Amino acid sequence: MRKLLSLVLMLGLTAGAFAQQEAVSYHGKKISEKGAIPATQLAAKMNGKEALNTKVEGTVESVCQAKGCWMKVKTSNGETMRVTFRDYGFFVPKDIVGKTVVVEGTAQTTTTPVAELRHYAEDAGKSKEEIAKITQPEKALAFVADGVIVKR
Template identity: 55%
Template structure:
């Protein structure tokens, strides 16, 4: 009888654990979540620096629809940070929108030219009209990730 109760308890624990478990996927270099800061705090942390090594956590807003070769992460105030992958060595799933992410690499403040902005808009599946409206460079915070963790629930 004790064995039966023990087996039932183990089964409940296993079912509960599986229901609450997060699926975690790694891309690029294997990194950990330890020491990651919120993406909304990155700009503040960088202050006047043009580049900074960082580990950041946030939410994926959009992924390149063609290959998963870039993604954007919410950095607050209705802004997104474009994340590319070091040496174009890995991609992320194209259906990762809305998932939690940890990225490690180099953040940088840069100006993205019109041609590149149009290319990104095309990769994102934007309409021809939306792409044609892009007519000036954009100052933005970007990130080159050497490793990525995507957490699904």
């Protein structure tokens, strides 16, 4: 009986560990993964458009360490895309660097002013020296998400 109980307990713990690996978390509007394009293809999909409503899948490169109020997702050629959340209405966990996410919302080409770039660098935990080196606005691909799926 004791061996049987131990076996059942071990099987339960093993099943729980596998279930956690497959778990996902939803933030903001609940969305599905269906129809998401790889983040590496987003710039080509934009094709000169100012904005594009779409769904994108990519890998998280960094996250705001103050609140989880933004994240950067890898795109192509070592570039990243800043993802913010519609109306500051939700946040993501701060420990998701390296995880795959699906975001749904609006992609746009933006110019971020120096003051805002410095604020983001501060949120990311950069040193004062690194922050001081930010002297030019940045034109880049950005994304305002209505919903996010974090794959575990």
